[in-house]
Each structure stands twice: as structure tokens, then as C-alpha cells.
Amino acid sequence: MTETIAARRTTAPESGLGPLTPLAWRETRRYVRNPVFLAGVVFTAFAVKSWHAGAVQEIGTLSAYPAIFLGGFGMIAACWLTQSTRRSAEALDVTPTTPQARTAALCAVAIVPFLLGCLSLLLFVRIQPLDGVWRYGAFSPSDRMAVLLSQLVVPTLGGPLLGIALARWVRFPGTAIVAFLFLYGWVSLITILAWNHANSVPFVMLRFFAPFTFFTLTDGPYNVDTWRGSPWFFVGWQLGLCAVAVTVALLRGADGRRQRRLIRALVAVAAVTALMYALTVTGGWDHPVVSHLGQAPVPIGHSPHPTNR
Amino acid sequence: MAAVLLRAVPWPAVSGITAVAVVTGAGGFAWPGGAQILLPIAFALLAGAAAFVLDEPASAVVDVTPTGRVRRTAVRALALLVPLGAGTALVLAGALRAAELPWPTVGLALAGSVLLGFAIACVLRQHVGEPGTQASAAAAFVLIAPGFLPFVAGWVQTFPAAGPAPRGLSSTTFWWLAGTACLAAIAASVPEFRRRRSP
Numbered sequence A: 001m002t003e004t005i006a007a008r009r010t011t012a013p014e015s016g017l018g019p020l021t022p023l024a025w026r027e028t029r030r031y032v033r034n035p036v037f038l039a040g041v042v043f044t045a046f047a048v049k050s051w052h053a054g055a056v057q058e059i060g061t062l063s064a065y066p067a068i069f070l071g072g073f074g075m076i077a078a079c080w081l082t083q084s085t086r087r088s089a090e091a092l093d094v095t096p097t098t099p100q101a102r103t104a105a106l107c108a109v110a111i112v113p114f115l116l117g118c119l120s121l122l123l124f125v126r127i128q129p130l131d132g133v134w135r136y137g138a139f140s141p142s143d144r145m146a147v148l149l150s151q152l153v154v155p156t157l158g159g160p161l162l163g164i165a166l167a168r169w170v171r172f173p174g175t176a177i178v179a180f181l182f183l184y185g186w187v188s189l190i191t192i193l194a195w196n197h198a199n200s201v202p203f204v205m206l207r208f209f210a211p212f213t214f215f216t217l218t219d220g221p222y223n224v225d226t227w228r229g230s231p232w233f234f235v236g237w238q239l240g241l242c243a244v245a246v247t248v249a250l251l252r253g254a255d256g257r258r259q260r261r262l263i264r265a266l267v268a269v270a271a272v273t274a275l276m277y278a279l280t281v282t283g284g285w286d287h288p289v290v291s292h293l294g295q296a297p298v299p300i301g302h303s304p305h306p307t308n309r
Numbered sequence B: 001m002a003a004v005l006l007r008a009v010p011w012p013a014v015s016g017i018t019a020v021a022v023v024t025g026a027g028g029f030a031w032p033g034g035a036q037i038l039l040p041i042a043f044a045l046l047a048g049a050a051a052f053v054l055d056e057p058a059s060a061v062v063d064v065t066p067t068g069r070v071r072r073t074a075v076r077a078l079a080l081l082v083p084l085g086a087g088t089a090l091v092l093a094g095a096l097r098a099a100e101l102p103w104p105t106v107g108l109a110l111a112g113s114v115l116l117g118f119a120i121a122c123v124l125r126q127h128v129g130e131p132g133t134q135a136s137a138a139a140a141f142v143l144i145a146p147g148f149l150p151f152v153a154g155w156v157q158t159f160p161a162a163g164p165a166p167r168g169l170s171s172t173t174f175w176w177l178a179g180t181a182c183l184a185a186i187a188a189s190v191p192e193f194r195r196r197r198s199p
Helices: A002-015 A020-032 A035-050 A059-087 A099-108 A111-127 A141-169 A175-196 A201-208 A231-251 A256-282 B002-007 B011-030 B034-051 B069-096 B103-125 B132-148 B171-189 B191-197
Strands: A216-218 A223-226 A289-292 A295-299
Touching: A020 A035, A020 A059, A020 A099, A020 A111, A035 A059, A035 A111, A059 A099, A059 A111, A059 A141, A059 A175, A059 B132, A099 A141, A099 A231, A111 A141, A141 A175, A141 A231, A175 A201, A175 B011, A175 B034, A175 B132, A201 A256, A231 A256, B002 B069, B011 B034, B011 B069, B034 B069, B034 B103, B034 B132, B069 B103, B103 B132, B103 B171
Parallel strands: none
Antiparallel strands: A216 A223, A223 A289, A289 A295
16 A cells, blocks of 8 residues: 555656645635634625725725735635644645645635635725725826735735745744734835835835835825835736745745756746836836825925825 | 743744844834834734743643643743743833833733733633644734724724824723733633632
8 A cells, every 4th residue: 555655656746736626625615714714804894894984085094904804814824724734744745646736726725815805806996985086196097906906906815825835934833923913014114114205215115025015195185195116017026926925835845857947937936026126116106296186296295285294 | 840841831932923023123113103003013923922822732641730720821921021021121122212102001011912912822722732823813913903993993092102092992991901801811711710619
């Protein structure tokens, strides 16, 4: 029997990700039953329900909820799910599935929060009353959609993928909660710094060195600040980070030819992600502007209307 | 005996998360306004560190030894001095730098946060041998929920605000109530206490 298992173990890698579908289905069922993920879904639903309440003053405060609850909580749930497979590693190691197939199956669970993020975007666009598109800041319709994608949808995909990559490599027991609190603190801090130093290139770079960022801020009555940076390239940076997370997770346990291929893929993905980051920082407005209802945007500091600065 | 029991504490988890909390909290003093954002997160991390104090991978064996739960819990509670000490250092550093926060109330929030993490771990320890992961997540969520749930922020404050008194339950009132509830939960989670109370 041992010989049979060993023979299947050695031949299985050549067949690629054969048993991926049933594995992915099984992991997805485990993931959607995780209490942390369910709590995230409930909180997101509660947030979406509150979107009816009235005309929105600050888009960023609404769009952050799916990122926190589906992305952040989803990251914790995915990390725990991946760590739970480690306890049965000895049994799993003799099954005819490769570690890469198991990791790919785990990564497939991110589709669930991603679809819920897409649903949040759809509901936001359909039901949230706005007193004018100027609330989105001085962005074109295409850029507005990129802002919403980067805030409502992509973090719901990236959060769980980050959780899986972390759990694959870090054995520290509090990894998930430390990562969640670190990212939450980092995004909060750089938002404050960006508000204080809106025109400084180093602070613009800091603001985009995160998996989530704000592009606008309501600054006084009927004023919306639009900060520097390109929303579409930021979406590219976020998707690049997702690809990096998947590749890093797959690298765990890889050896031989597969390891070399994954390392080459990681280098290529990291290079594209870095390029996206550079384009994000250099793209968009070359200085922050403030929009006012019915008026053309003007550079911050030149607004005739009172601001909070 | 105490030294043996303390040796079983998962020190890498407790000290590692405490170290991250110290770095996070210290980062709050580097920029104006940063303390109000990063100190609550540092306290949530310290609560998370406190939640790992009771983790026992060999719980199936340890739980049936003659050493009672009261003694084990009491000795392991000594490990709370690590997050509590690190948090105190942060609070003192903040007070010396004259950041605009009500520091005595911040100190109360620190003690409450650590106690909260420990109390949740005590309650979960009745059912699982390693409650740290779940308890730290629960404690962190309670502590930072007002930061991203506006309706909670209007109802209760878990961290004292620098400006005028906010709406809802103040941080001081919350922590006195939560601290009392935590002590009751810790007492109720120890079987020996329950047996003494029952006739």
C-alpha cells in the first residue's frame, strides 16, 4: 500500500492541478462556514443596508466597509483555514495531491468574497443616492469606476489571498490578527499624513504603498479634495499584489522545475507590480485639487469656499 | 512550581505581538495626530498578546494533572506583566511627549484592554486548549470596532478622545463596566470557584 501511495505521489505532480475542482469546492464550503467570514458578510450587509439612509457626504467612509469586512475579515478567515490544514500536514503529505494543488484550491475560495465585493459595487452604484458626481472628486467617469473598483472590489479578492500566503509561510499563531491590525493602522495613518501633505511626492508614494487607499476627502461643506495618483494604475498595483500573494503561496513546498518556474513568475509579476506602482504615483493630477458643487476644480489652497484645513 | 508553569506560556507569541504593539504605538508619536490612531491599535495588539497567555498545546494532559485551574490561571496571569509593562512604557512615553490625550484614562484603557484579552481567553479555555487565536481576534474586534463602525462609535468609546467628550458611553465608564464584567467572567471560567459556590 505504501508503494502504491508513493507511486501515485510521484506521478501526481506531472498531471498538474487535476483534483483542483473537488478540492476547491471542499475548501470553499469550509470557508463560507467560517464564523469570521460570516461575521464579515453580516457587517457588510448591514453597511450596505445603511447606504439607503440619505445623500452621501463622504464616499470613502462607505466604500471602506466591504474592504474591511470582506477583505480584512476574509483575510483572517483564509489565514485560519490555511493554518488548519497544517495540523493535518502529515496525513495530507501522503495523499496524491501536490502542495501546489492544495494551495491553488485554497486560493479559489477568494472567489466568494470577490463576488460579494462585486455585488457591493453593483448595489453602491444602483442604490446609493449622491447629490452629484462632484462627490467623486475631479475624476472622469472611467476613473470614478476605477476608484470604486479599487475600494469595493479588489480588496475583497486580495485580503483572502494575502491571508493564505501569510499562513503558508509564517507559523506565528497570531499572524492573521497582527496583519489585519497592521494594515488597518497603516492605511489610517497614511490617510492622515496624505491629508496633511497632499502635495508631497514622498507622502503620495507612502499613500499608494498600501493595498487600499482613498482618492478623495470631503473637506468642508460642499468641497471635495481630489488627491494625486491614477486610480486605474492603482487597480493594476492591487491586482499585481494579488498575483504576488498567489505566487508566494504556491512557492511553499515547490521544488525542482516547478520551483524555478514559480520564481521566474514571481520576478515577472513583482516587476509588473512595481511598474504599476510607479505609474500610479506619477499618473493622475499633478497636484491635488478641490472640487465644489457646479464649479471647475481648483488647486487646494485656492478654493474660495471654507475648508477644514 | 510557578517557574515550571510559566515556562509553558507561549512566550514567542506573547512577546512577538507585544513587540509589534510597541512599534505601532511608538509610530503614533512620530507624527502629529498619530497617537490617536495608532495607540488604540497598539492596545488591541496588547489585548491580543494577553489572549495567548493561556494557550496550552498539551491541554489534554495538563487539564487532568493535580494542579488546579485556579493555580494554573493565576500563575499564567503573571505573564500579563509583559503586555501591561510594554503598554505602560508607551503611555509614559506619550505623557512625557505631552501628546494631547488624557493619560490617566489612557492607562485605564490599557489595563482594561489587557484584562479583556485575558478574560476572553479564560472563557474560551474551558472548551479549547489553545484559545489565543480566536480570543485575540475577538478582543481586537471589540477594541477597534468603534474605529470603523460609526454607529458603535456613537454608542461607546473604547479609547479616550483628545477633544471634547464624544456622544455615548465614555471610555472611563466603559472600562469600569467592562473590567468588572471581565473579572466576573474570569472567576466564572475557573471550575474550582464554581464548585465552591454550589451547595
